[in-house]
Amino acid sequence: MSLSTSVAALLDAYMSEVFLATHAPGMQVVVADKDSVCYARAFGDAVSTNQVTGIGSLTKSMTALAIQQLGVDRQAPVTQYLANLHVPDWVTIDRLLTHTSGIATQATLDNIIVNAPGAFEYANLNYHLLGLVVQAVSGENYDYYMRKHVFEPLGMWNTTADLGRVTDLLTGHTVFFGKPVPWRMERFFPNRMNNEARWGNLSAGFVLSTAHDMGIYLQHYLNNGVPEVPDGGYRDGWFRDGDRIFHAGSLEGYSSFMMLLPELGVGVVVLTNMQDYVGNTMSGLRIEAGITNILAGRQPSPVDRGLYLRRHGLLSALYLTIMALPLVRCRHKTIWNVVLPTALLSVPRIVKARWATVWGFAPNLLVSLVVSATLLYAGWFTKKTKTR
Template identity: 30%
Template sequence: MFMALSALALFVSSYVDAASYPGVAVAITKDDQVVAVQGYGHDSGGAPVTGHTKMAIASVSKSFTALAVRQLADGGRIDLDRPVFDSRVTPRQLLGHTSGISDRSLPEKSLAQPNSPAEAVDRARDALLAAEPDGRFRYTNTNYHLAARLVELASGEKFSSYLEKHVFEPLGMTETVAIDVTPRDLPADYSRGFGYAYGFSVPLDEPDRFVAGSDGVITTAADMAKWLAAQPNLMPQDGMGWQEDSQGRLRHNGIWFTGTAGQLLTKSGYGIAVMSSSGVTLGNEGTYALENGIADVLDGRTPPEPSSYRLLIDLVLAGLTLLSLGLCVRALRRPRRFPKGWQVLRFVPLGLMLASPTVLGLLYGGRDITFFQLAHYSLPLVVWLAVSSVMNVSVAVVRWKR
């Protein structure tokens, strides 16, 4: 095991460097025993990341919400197959993302953000009543916002208090909290995560978002080790806050605009949790590869060589920005070569910029994102679209006046 842990530390360190992650924390268990808890790099304040550094686990939080619902179902206070909120949707369908609700029917990031699970239900009322559960998987945070409210109604406790009393405390997770809204409710000892652009990691606040039930758990690697060690007794299930991957392993990943995380249960009995302070960006869509690589090392396989396209993507976008700028300056200095009517094509980049949140959302399975959040996701993409839009509109206006 010592040699495996040594190889593991080398792999994670190499991956952190290749992926430009400022800070990462890892927890590993074997069956119900903690094997390793380790931090790598530094937080946004410059302090070393340790097993006790508070970090976001984003949508990995959904497995905690699902456990709370299952506890109440086991106690007879929630019927997993009985429709809720005067709709045709059942708790099981909410947890499995088969409720019929999607980011298209309720754009949960673009709409005004609720402050509590009760307000989240009010916001989702029309989408709930119109939802037709058809068994189709449509991932949306709204499902788990509603599940959080179910926990409150069934238990008579605030959702975050229920998790603290019935999940965190029994497992000894004393460094873990659940919050409702970012960044408002983040703990005082939580260090901001990072955004990434042009090869630089910059500390950023997470955008204002409602996260109760869906992605609001803040924890440490030490506490995640306790969580993973408890899984053999908690019996996690596919579609109940966990998802089965192509290899039959249970896992769930999470992305914030200022952090990424993931958890994985291997068939050989290992539990793996990873938390990174680097947010989702083009070229960093989550910690899947890191978790898979750790699993390979633990199972005696050689993991793929760590690599990342983040810097390359941003450099390409920087090149496109300079090219757009240069071409438009050149166009301004040359005589008009086409009829005025053709100048309307100069507005295409502006249209692409305005449509970019919708287009990106469609590319990611119909997910919702605001333009402000898109700038967190890829500032170089937004800069290119903005520069191209401004310059092309300027050329169109000048050419029209000549």
């Protein structure tokens, strides 16, 4: 599908609006058909579609592709390949690939939580385990296998799961009280596949790539058959909603989105160097619908340029309110200055997230909780000291 001049111009105008609306420092956009990249555009800090960024959970379909290549038995329990893993036999390869294993969202390799199987529950550990299966079956480490058997054969020369091989990583950003600030993903990058404490690992979300390479990746599916995903379901690293087969990714400092449109014979990838996990502006703009409409010859809905400011204005107000709690006077000092800060510091545990995860994806929240709790405890300690 080659894009007409008018469609390319409309897509150009639309993505320019999206770029401004997300407030991301940089963005890469590629549309590919079976034969070539038919649209490529870079915005802001991204000077081309060949700059390396984190792609987050777009990694999952790559891990699933490796599982298929290796001929792993989908119905086999994962313990057939990972003998030292202590999980029930119902945790099969297929259930890992479809997020129906019963493994809990917050589970990690050193804290495996398994509930009843069957219901969909998105868990990074599912694909962490699949990456370990790739290593066990191939006898090669995850990055080497992916590079030699997936990326290089496809011509994805700037794609890797080894941070040490990247020399031009586009600086990532996070949103801090409404403002994008540099956020170096290198601090969060897992240095090995068996990092037991990681909530996400290489095979679940840490492949590094470019929009150009991801366009080539989508061409693989356009030429060899798109994933068979039930409508409204999930399979092998892909969701499906009607005619769209897609996945989004979020990583410390980066956001990403890819989709296949089989009826139009194209694939689309959008990469940004800003992680907006809490505000989630890119998802809120519903760019997948806008791009689909343009490629199908229809007009997209107008881009909501104020969405980012509204969402982050409300979030900043919430964070400031939390930090202002120590200024409020309360007669019940013990409750206010001891119980309340303890509750604030328990929020990560209540939402079943590690402190490192909250810091990586919601630093504003963590700062507001710690500042407020510290001041409340300090107020109580000062009062106690004065009364002695």
